[in-house]
Amino acid sequence: MNSAYPRLDALQLPAQANRLLGGELGSPAIGIVHLGLGSFHRAHQAVYTEEAMLAAGGDWAICGVTLRDHPAMQEALAPQDMLYSVLTRDRDSERIQIVRAIRQVLVAPRQRDELMALLRAPQVRIVSLTVTEKGYCYDARTGGLDFQHPAIEHDLQHPDSPSSVPGLLVAALRARRSNPFTVLSCDNLAHNGHVLRQVVVQFAQALDAELAEWIAAEVAFPSTMVDRIVPATTDEDRAAVSSATGYYDAWPVPTESFRQWVIEDKFPLGRPAWERVGAMLVDDVTPYELAKLRMLNGTHSTMAYLGVLGGFETVDRAIADPDLHALIRNMMTEEILPTLSLPDSFDRLAYRDQLLQRYANPALKHKTMQIAADGSLKLPPRLLGTIADRIAAGASFSRLALGVAAWMRFLLRRTDSSSSYEISDPMAARLGDLASQSGGDNVVLMNSLLDLREIFPAELAGNASFRTELLGMLERLASLGARRSIQIVA
Structure with a gap:
């Protein structure tokens, strides 16, 4: 930590930091669990969700989940009460925004019980993902689930302690038969909603044909298109935030002003008012x-x-x-x-x-x-x-x-x-x-x-x-x- 500046803190924000908040957010409950917490999500979907709650309210706070046994993000954000800075840079301008939409961070391999309890909770209405193409355990040759993937082999043998994305989703959906959450892919993957639905249904089919049939019929998997350039964070970015604001942020996110989110509007349990803050809600992505x-x-x-x-x-x-x-x-x-x-x-x-x-x-x-x-x-x-x-x-x-x-x-x-x-x-x-x-x-x-x-x-x-x-x-x-x-x- 850079001791020359106070740590970004929700309870005692420096005066300069207060001016970087978009308005009064209140204390929204967690309504979204995001699998694959990384810089892109924090600069894209989390920002849209923060602004949507500011514009229209709603309990749409986010629990971000790190799927690997790597607690760095949790360790960086927890002392900051999960706050972080988005550093938006263009050729001739720079702007800093404090984002509060993420209220909890879990490390899945270390906090699996806590994660599964949250996924089963009725308050969670959307489970979103940015896990990159490889996180889907998708086999391009067959157009479906890669049953030889080590994580899939493990999860089919141990369905109550899953580690893969399909395994986690099926385990949670099994307990949500009365009100299944919407599963929202936000990865750079062609037909991402369709691909995700395919691997989840096939994983379920290998365990329980009736469950698979129910998921295929009742669970929504909207497709999306996301776009925003988000480079890796550097120490220069941390120093720039400290110099401009007077506080230290362990993991700010640099990005560009351009952003785009096109979403298939299929959310049976509702969604944030993303269209109020620039997202496009369409029938076909x-x-x-x-x-x-x-x-x-x-x-x-x-x-x-x-x-x-x-x-x-x-x-x-x-x-x-x-x-x-x-x-x-x-x-x-x-x-x-x-x-x-x-x-x-x-x-x-x-x-x-x-x-x-x-x-x-x-x-x-x-x-x-x-x-x-x-x-x-x-x-x-x-x-x-x-x-x-x-x-x-x-x-x-x-x-x-x-x-x-x-x-x-x-x-x-x-x-x-x-x-x-x-x-x-x-x-x-x-x-x-x-x-x-x-x-x-x-x-x-x-x-x-x-x-x-x-x-x-x-x-x-x-x-x-x-x-x-x-x-x-x-x-x-x-x-x-x-x-x-x-x-x-x-």
Whole structure:
């Protein structure tokens, strides 16, 4: 702790901190349990919920749950009565907001009984999630639950002491037959509500067919689309909050002013008035979800892999390069936008330009290596689906192919300047072995990776035009490096 400043405290807030509250919140009861408490939730859904309670009231306070045996978040927030600061930065402005919506933090492996009691409580009407793609124990090959996942195997044998997301939800829903909570996925995952429903129902089916049938018929799993760039917190962020406010916050959250939340409006037990504070409540999230996955996430991943290879540490530095800026802009305009079906009211080119402006925000310092994590899960919805649509239309996809090739070269764990790094991915060991066994041979590398059905659908992996384009990009990256390849392909 920085002893030069008093700790952020609910009972004795410094005068400056009082001016950073949005109004009188009162003492709302917990109505939402959020699984996967991290910086994104604290900068996104928790902020919307705080503002919704300020606008319209309601008992919608949040209990945040850390699913791993890692108490750092709890230890940071508990001495602050769960308060924290959101540090919103744009190119020329900075704003700090104190958020109070989270009233409790639990560490699931250490407080499982307390968590299960809360999930069973009628006051909890929504269970939301940001657990990343891997938290769903989803098998892309089968389109359902991964029954070989160690956590699933454990939970099916010990259903009363679950550790996986499907196991936790089924255990709680078993006790909520009269008034089941709504299960709200907020992850960057295509059709996230459908995917979550699928794995939960299949897990229940393996235990109790009647329970599974009831969950499928009675429990709501709305889909959502979420968007806000939230870099990892640094000591510089902590120092900035202290300097600006006069208090010390152990874990503030840096973010941008832009935020977006599109929600399928399906909440049998009610919900906060999120629409009062900028969220879009719609009948079908799919068009917005696809636009975000392909336009933002797809180009983000492309920048991440090319950025790591080419020595661009952060997104703003990457997009400041004229050649990479041109590549990303042209990828959006010529290769991604034509694959989207959006309402006529949605200004596609304005959305493109807004994304480019967001990438250029130097205040966020969003690291390309951070975005590069979990590529085996991110590649299919972010890039491969777009490529498949372009092939079906008989259209070009060279920039998209460069993004996939950059991911393959990224697995060799060496930048163009010969710096080494480690990869973070649920398939890291297998991917690393395949990359090492290729000996840097592009054909061997491509063929071994295209054989991974968890990532590449058979139809795409066997497509001759895809293989030809991809191999050409791999050879270009190997011989010319990322920066020169960007310049040529842009």
